[in-house]
Structures are given as C-alpha cells and as structure tokens.
Amino acid sequence: MAITTRQFDAVVVGAGGSGLRAALQLAEANLRVAVLSKVFPTRSHTVAAQGGVSASLGNEEPDNWHWHMYDTVKGSDYLGDQDAIEFMCRKANEAVIELEHFGMPFDRLDNGKIYQRPFGGHTSNYGERAVKRACAAADRTGHAMLHTLYQRNVRAKTQFFVEWMALDLVRNQAGDVLGVVAMEMETGEVAILHAKATLLATGGAGRIYSASTNAFINTGDGLGMAARAGIPLEDMEFWQFHPTGVAGAGVLITEGVRGEGGFLLNKNGERFMERYAPTVKDLASRDVVARAMATEIKEGRGAGKDADHILLKLDHLGADVIDKRLPGIREIAKKFANVDPAKDPIPVVPTCHYQMGGIPTNMHGQVLAGHSGNAIVKGLYAAGECACVSVHGANRLGTNSLLDLLVFGKASGEQVVKDLRADAIAHQDLPKDAADRALARLARLDSAKSGESVHEVGAELRRTMQLHCGVFRFPDSLAEGVRKINEVAERAGRLYFKDKSKVFNTARVEALELENLVEVAVSTMVSAHARQESRGAHDRSDFPNRDDANWMKHTFWYKEGNRLEYRPVNLKPLTVESFEPKARVY
Amino acid sequence: MRLSIYRYNPDVDAQPYMQDYDIELEPTDRMLLDALVRLKSVDDTFAFRRSCREGVCGSDAMNINGKNGLACITKIADLKEPVVIRPLPGLPVIRDLIVDMSQFFKQYHSVTPYVVNDAPRPETERLQSPEDREELNGLYECILCACCSTSCPSFWWNPDKFVGPAGLLQAYRFIADTRDQATNERLDNLEDPYRLFRCHSIMNCVDVCPKGLNPTKAIGKIKDLLVKRTV
Numbered sequence: 022m023a024i025t026t027r028q029f030d031a032v033v034v035g036a037g038g039s040g041l042r043a044a045l046q047l048a049e050a051n052l053r054v055a056v057l058s059k060v061f062p063t064r065s066h067t068v069a070a071q072g073g074v075s076a077s078l079g080n081e082e083p084d085n086w087h088w089h090m091y092d093t094v095k096g097s098d099y100l101g102d103q104d105a106i107e108f109m110c111r112k113a114n115e116a117v118i119e120l121e122h123f124g125m126p127f128d129r130l131d132n133g134k135i136y137q138r139p140f141g142g143h144t145s146n147y148g149e150r151a152v153k154r155a156c157a158a159a160d161r162t163g164h165a166m167l168h169t170l171y172q173r174n175v176r177a178k179t180q181f182f183v184e185w186m187a188l189d190l191v192r193n194q195a196g197d198v199l200g201v202v203a204m205e206m207e208t209g210e211v212a213i214l215h216a217k218a219t220l221l222a223t224g225g226a227g228r229i230y231s232a233s234t235n236a237f238i239n240t241g242d243g244l245g246m247a248a249r250a251g252i253p254l255e256d257m258e259f260w261q262f263h264p265t266g267v268a269g270a271g272v273l274i275t276e277g278v279r280g281e282g283g284f285l286l287n288k289n290g291e292r293f294m295e296r297y298a299p300t301v302k303d304l305a306s307r308d309v310v311a312r313a314m315a316t317e318i319k320e321g322r323g324a325g326k327d328a329d330h331i332l333l334k335l336d337h338l339g340a341d342v343i344d345k346r347l348p349g350i351r352e353i354a355k356k357f358a359n360v361d362p363a364k365d366p367i368p369v370v371p372t373c374h375y376q377m378g379g380i381p382t383n384m385h386g387q388v389l390a391g392h393s394g395n396a397i398v399k400g401l402y403a404a405g406e407c408a409c410v411s412v413h414g415a416n417r418l419g420t421n422s423l424l425d426l427l428v429f430g431k432a433s434g435e436q437v438v439k440d441l442r443a444d445a446i447a448h449q450d451l452p453k454d455a456a457d458r459a460l461a462r463l464a465r466l467d468s469a470k471s472g473e474s475v476h477e478v479g480a481e482l483r484r485t486m487q488l489h490c491g492v493f494r495f496p497d498s499l500a501e502g503v504r505k506i507n508e509v510a511e512r513a514g515r516l517y518f519k520d521k522s523k524v525f526n527t528a529r530v531e532a533l534e535l536e537n538l539v540e541v542a543v544s545t546m547v548s549a550h551a552r553q554e555s556r557g558a559h560d561r562s563d564f565p566n567r568d569d570a571n572w573m574k575h576t577f578w579y580k581e582g583n584r585l586e587y588r589p590v591n592l593k594p595l596t597v598e599s600f601e602p603k604a605r606v607y
Numbered sequence: 608m609r610l611s612i613y614r615y616n617p618d619v620d621a622q623p624y625m626q627d628y629d630i631e632l633e634p635t636d637r638m639l640l641d642a643l644v645r646l647k648s649v650d651d652t653f654a655f656r657r658s659c660r661e662g663v664c665g666s667d668a669m670n671i672n673g674k675n676g677l678a679c680i681t682k683i684a685d686l687k688e689p690v691v692i693r694p695l696p697g698l699p700v701i702r703d704l705i706v707d708m709s710q711f712f713k714q715y716h717s718v719t720p721y722v723v724n725d726a727p728r729p730e731t732e733r734l735q736s737p738e739d740r741e742e743l744n745g746l747y748e749c750i751l752c753a754c755c756s757t758s759c760p761s762f763w764w765n766p767d768k769f770v771g772p773a774g775l776l777q778a779y780r781f782i783a784d785t786r787d788q789a790t791n792e793r794l795d796n797l798e799d800p801y802r803l804f805r806c807h808s809i810m811n812c813v814d815v816c817p818k819g820l821n822p823t824k825a826i827g828k829i830k831d832l833l834v835k836r837t838v
Contacts, residue, residue: 060658060666064664064666118730121733122733124722124781124784129739129740133735164750236660238658352662356682475651519650522652522702524618525705527655
C-alpha cells in the first residue's frame with residue numbers, strides 16, 4: 022500500500038497544555054512543526070482543569086520556591102525525583118508570569134496582581150500551615166490556560182493537524198524515533214509524518230477506570246505507542262483518586278472549593294478530616310483525603326440512603342463568593358448532582374483523576390531508553406501527563422499538573438530546538454517497515470468479520486481496574502486483577518466493529534484507543550501487584566507502611582514479556598540539600 | 608427512549624435520512640450524551656463528536672428538538688420524545704452529526720484572537736484591577752461550540768462574510784481587556800457592512816448559548832465603540 026509521507030522538523034502529538042506550550046516554543050523558533058490532535062485544540066482535556074496553577078508568587082503572603090519544593094517532595098511521598106522537582110518549582114513564577122503576559126485572564130487582587138488561593142498540600146514554612154499558592158481564573162483555570170495557549174499559537178502561526186490520530190511511532194534499527202504514523206479521521210487516510218523530533222503530549226489515560234473525571238479522549242495514546250515501540254512505562258501503579266468527583270457522574274469538583282473554605286462531612290455531620298489531618302484538615306494531600314473519605318464510607322459513615330458518598334459543604338461561603346470564585350462548580354453541581362451548593366452540600370466520592378506515571382523522561386523532556394543509566398531515545402520527547410519526569414512521584418499536589426505542563430512543555434520544546442540546531446542534519450532515512458505496525462493494526466480491524474465488541478471489552482477493562490486496583494488494594498484481588506486484565510488484553514486482540522467506512526469512522530478510532538488503554542491498564546495492574554508497600558496513592562492492605570529500605574524506587578514496566586525493572590529515586594536536588602524521607606503527616 | 612437521528616455517510620448513503628431508534632436506558636443515564644453513547648454501543652456506525660462530557664470542551668454541540676445545545680448537559684428528563692437530533696444547522700455535514708467547522712473557526716481566527724501588547728514585558732505580571740478583570744466575565748468563558756453562530760440566520764446566509772456571534776464575542780473579549788493595545792485595529796477590522804453589521808439582534812445566540820453568555824450584548828458594545836469613535 023502506497024502511503025503519503027510528509028516531512029517536518031518536529032511533530033507534536035497532542036494539543037493540550039503541554040503540547041501547545043511546546044509547539045509555541047518550536048513555532049517561535051521558526052521550525053517546521055506539525056501539531057496533531059484528535060480534537061480541535063481547545064477541546065483537549067486541559068480545558069477541564071479548574072482550581073489553579075501553582076507558583077510561589079507570594080502575592081498575598083510570604084512564599085518561596087523552596088517551600089513549594091518541600092511540599093511537592095512530601096506530597097510525592099518521597100518518590101518524586103528531587104532534581105526535577107527543584108527545576109519545576111524554581112521555574113514556576115516565570116511560567117505563570119509568562120502566561121499572564123500571553124493574555125491569561127487570571128483573577129486579580131485589589132493591587133492588580135494575580136489572585137491566589139490555598140490548595141491541598143501547599144504550605145508555608147515546610148508544613149506549618151496552608152498557603153495561598155494556586156493562581157486562579159475563577160474555577161476555570163484550565164479553560165483559560167488552554168485557550169490562551171491556543172491563541173498564542175494562532176499568533177505564532179503554528180500548523181495544526183486537527184482530528185488526526187497518531188497510531189504508532191516510527192523507530193529505526195538504531196532505536197531512533199523518526200516520526201509517527203497517523204490517520205486523518207475525516208478521510209481515514211494514513212500518512213507518515215517524518216520528523217527529526219517527535220514530542221508526545223497525549224495526556225493521561227484516566228479512562229481505564231469506570232469512575233473517572235477524565236474526558237472520553239483520555240485514552241493514553243502516547244503510552245500505547247511508546248509501549249508498542251519497546252519503550253518502558255514508569256510508575257504506572259500510581260493513579261490519583263481525586264477526593265471530590267460528583268457521586269455517580271464522576272464530574273470533577275475542584276479542590277479550590279476546600280481552598281476557599283469548603284469542607285467534607287460524613288453522615289453524622291462530622292468534619293472528619295480533623296481526625297485524619299489535624300493541621301491542614303481538608304487541605305491535606307489528595308491521597309490522604311481520598312483515603313480518609315473511603316475509610317469513612319467503608320466504616321459505615323457515608324451519607325445518603327446507601328451510605329455511599331461524602332458531603333462537600335460550601336453554602337457557608339455565601340452565594341456571592343461562590344458566584345465569584347466558584348461559578349463553574351455551582352453550574353456543575355446543579356446539572357450533575359441536582360443540588361445548589363449555595364444551599365445544600367454536594368455528594369462526592371473519590372474518583373480517578375490523574376496518572377502520576379507515564380513515559381520516562383529527564384527534565385528536558387528527553388525520553389529515557391530504559392531503567393538503568395541516562396541513555397535517551399534519540400528523537401523522542403514527552404511532556405505533561407503522559408510523561409513521568411518524575412515530579413509527582415506517588416501522589417501529585419493539586420495545581421502542580423498545570424505547572425508541570427507549562428514548565429516541561431516549554432523545557433522539552435527548548436530541548437528540541439537545541440537538538441535540531443546542534444544536529445543540523447537532514448532527516449534520517451525511513452526504514453522500509455516504517456508504517457507496518459500501524460497498517461497491520463488497521464488491516465486487522467478492517468478485515469475482521471466477527472470478534473469482540475469494543476464496547477464490552479472496554480467496559481470489562483474499566484470494571485476490572487475499578488474493582489481490583491482502586492483506592493485500597495488487596496493482595497488476592499490484585500493477583501486476580503492481573504489474571505483478568507491479561508484476559509482483557511487477549512480479548513482486545515480480537516476486536517470487531519461493524520462500521521468499515523473510511524469517513525470519520527469513530528468506531529475504528531474507539532478500537533484503536535482501546536488498544537492503547539489496554540497497555541496502560543496492564544502496566545498499571547502488573548506494577549501495582551508487584552509493589553509491596555503503601556506509598557502515596559498506592560495503598561496495600563498487606564503492606565500498610567512505606568518501605569524506604571526496599572521500595573524507594575521507580576517501577577519500569579516493559580510490554581515485552583510483561584516485565585518489571587526498577588530505578589532508584591533521585592534524592593539529590595540541583596542546588597539545595599535533599600529532603601530526607603520522613604513520616605508524612607498533614 | 609425514542610430518538611430520531613439524522614444519518615448520513617457519504618461513503619454509503621445517496622441522501623441523508625432520519626433513523627428512528629428505541630433504546631433501553633440505565634438508571635445512571637441522565638444526560639442526552641449518555642443516551643447517545645449507549646446507542647453507539649448498539650450501533651457503532653453512528654458518528655458524533657464528544658469529549659469532556661461536562662460542558663466545557665464544546666465537542667457535542669448538536670440540534671436537539673429544534674434547538675442547538677450540548678448533549679452532555681441536556682437532561683434526558685427535560686426532552687420531549689421522540690428526541691429529534693440533527694447536526695448543527697448551516698454547516699456542511701461530514702457524517703451523521705459531525706459537521707465541518709472550518710468556516711466557523713476561520714471567522715474566529717479572523718478577529719486576531721490573542722492579546723496584542725508590544726510593550727516590553729515587565730518582570731512581573733501586568734497589573735489589572737479586579738474591576739477591569741471583571742469586564743472579561745461573560746466573554747472569556749466561550750467554549751467555541753458553535754451553538755450560537757449556527758443558530759444565527761445572518762451566519763447561515765453569509766458564513767464567509769459575517770463573523771458571527773462567537774467570533775464577535777471573542778473580538779470584544781480582547782477589546783475589553785485592558786492589557787490589549789489594539790482596540791483601533793480591532794474596530795477597523797470589524798467596520799464593515801458584513802463582518803459586524805449583519806447582526807440584527809435576533810438574539811438566537813443568547814437563547815441557545817449553553818454557557819449562558821450574551822454575544823448580542825458584546826456586539827452592541829462594539830457598535831457603541833464604533834459610533835463613539837466617529838463622533
């Protein structure tokens with residue numbers, strides 16, 4: 022089959038926050054860049070981020086990057102790499118100020134500076150008390166940020182390939198990445214986008230769980246592509262369950278509600294977080310709050326007729342504050358929970374929200390070739406939620422995701438520019454089999470006359486993850502989960518759909534997405550089963566404590582052989598002293 | 608639940624047609640999007656866009672019982688059956704409910720949709736008072752779903768010449784931003800019998816906006832500024 026090849030200096034896969042931030046760097050350096058996105062850029066999932074982006078601007082009270090760094094290291098339950106964390110926290114102010122200059126409509130203080138609110142796990146003076154560090158545009162920070170970054174790319178005349186889905190990486194014999202094979206959804210046409218640099222910015226894969234705050238498009242396409250190309254996935258057992266998803270609907274209610282003074286109640290009307298985190302209470306790290314809520318529900322103190330949720334109370338803030346600072350939340354609560362939060366509490370449950378693991382990178386966005394040493398995959402970069410730098414370790418702090426995508430989106434863009442300038446070479450020749458893997462996947466799907474339903478296998482995958490790999494994890498259940506998810510993977514090898522059309526075939530897209538979700542789910546379950554400790558978001562009933570002697574290390578999962586390897590955590594920051602692991606109390 | 612849905616796949620259909628469906632809902636299906644996703648699990652040939660399922664990404668705009676809206680925040684209980692679903696009016700149909708939005712985005716791009724400020728960048732943020740920032744409320748929240756522009760007769764007749772309510776709302780978003788320095792150029796760009804003045808204040812845009820925004824009001828403000836400029 023003849024296949025079109027198009028050449029670019031760089032290809033960016035994904036047009037959410039990190040993809041757009043990186044693309045801006047490339048376009049402004051006058052590189053020929055193609056940005057691929059399954060959806061129009063402003064529909065990417067960054068749009069759904071609500072509460073804020075962290076930066077120690079200190080606009081209302083004293084703050085500094087070192088406190089932010091401490092909070093992030095502690096929040097990560099000491100699994101984050103401290104060099105990368107220092108890098109991110111030091112760059113935060115610059116990243117946020119730059120965004121403001123781009124036109125981001127931040128809320129303002131009376132003196133005209135950016136408004137900041139408290140957020141979970143962010144403290145002053147190394148854990149003393151909650152600090153106002155989250156820079157916010159009402160409760161629509163992600164929306165405002167994504168649109169601003171898109172607008173800035175319009176200005177830079179970035180070239181977008183809208184509604185194109187990347188299928189697989191092109192790798193040559195030496196292991197270098199030379200671009201991607203991608204499909205235009207409108208026509209079903211497949212093309213090779215031949216590039217000197219390929220940057221994955223495909224976001225997370227929260228759709229592996231039934232109860233998820235994530236958009237339908239969050240299917241881990243970059244992770245699937247990486248795994249199939251022989252690149253390991255790091256720390257996949259760590260998934261953040263956001264404390265406040267609307268019960269039943271999964272829709273996110275920002276932690277900013279608690280930042281503004283809202284709090285959680287059990288069925289007895291007790292403000293139970295006082296028991297679990299006496300200092301910062303409802304503003305403890307998300308893993309801590311989610312576990313406390315799940316414990317309340319497990320022990321019969323959940324609210325509602327089935328005692329299956331927790332109540333988020335904010336009516337005491339008053340309708341004025343709610344309308345000014347949390348207007349989107351009021352809208353969501355009315356629509357999805359049938360309550361007006363200015364009058365009644367919102368029913369919430371911990372809901373899958375964020376993938377701490379991902380494609381292993383260094384802090385310049387270069388993808389690591391393996392678990393040992395610092396060798397990189399030449400030509401491949403990753404940033405944002407699909408990457409694991411690792412700054413979030415075992416648990417991400419709220420507002421650090423938007424910071425991550427700004428800082429590492431830019432850093433990886435800068436690295437690409439640097440590498441392409443230094444390496445002023447022509448494109449490497451494409452291998453003869455460049456498109457074979459992708460074409461074989463498509464050919465199998467298009468020629469299938471019967472097989473497994475995409476819908477049913479997807480539902481089974483999500484059920485399995487939800488049941489066997491949730492907030493609390495049990496040894497027997499994980500073992501059963503590994504067996505079941507491998508079975509799901511095997512079924513996913515026989516997917517079938519009726520629609521054989523070339524034109525905007527969303528059935529085909531969903532099948533391809535499911536193949537990516539499978540890689541994410543298998544890596545998650547296998548990694549979780551193997552980690553015999555409790556750390557951050559990974560909570561094992563049989564190993565209830567953190568085990569720094571044996572488990573202060575990153576998991577590396579390889580698709581080939583479903584194999585695990587480990588890499589020590591980097592405890593050494595760039596310029597300051599290490600934060601030594603200690604017991605984590607809030 | 609009974610649905611009547613516009614179907615058209617240029618690969619196989621000579622003409623568009625309406626297809627009736629009767630689907631079993633689950634108790635958890637609350638929004639129209641839930642019903643469409645359930646339908647898709649039965650008939651995988653049915654094509655539509657969707658992503659965030661909470662009314663912020665703007666993907667699943669469609670015409671629902673004659674009115675444009677987002678399927679993900681339209682409650683099933685509020686809909687009269689059979690629910691008649693068509694693609695957004697006035698744009699070329701690619702397939703089923705999926706329309707070609709090029710014209711819509713072209714108009715958005717035509718309003719210089721970014722803050723223009725060529726002054727040297729300060730070390731800190733550019734200051735803006737809370738009152739000045741408040742001017743952006745009701746403007747910056749637009750999700751570019753196109754419900755408004757595709758409900759506007761003026762946009763139907765002149766999609767290539769009239770910017771349309773969504774584009775004009777964004778044009779005013781940058782005019783209203785105290786950090787922007789290009790108000791005059793922005794007004795020049797719109798001073799045209801078609802680009803701005805095809806708006807006849809029919810207010811369909813206000814009626815359908817799923818985010819409760821008011822493009823007509825923003826358009827009125829632009830017109831006022833143009834008048835003020837000439838006096």
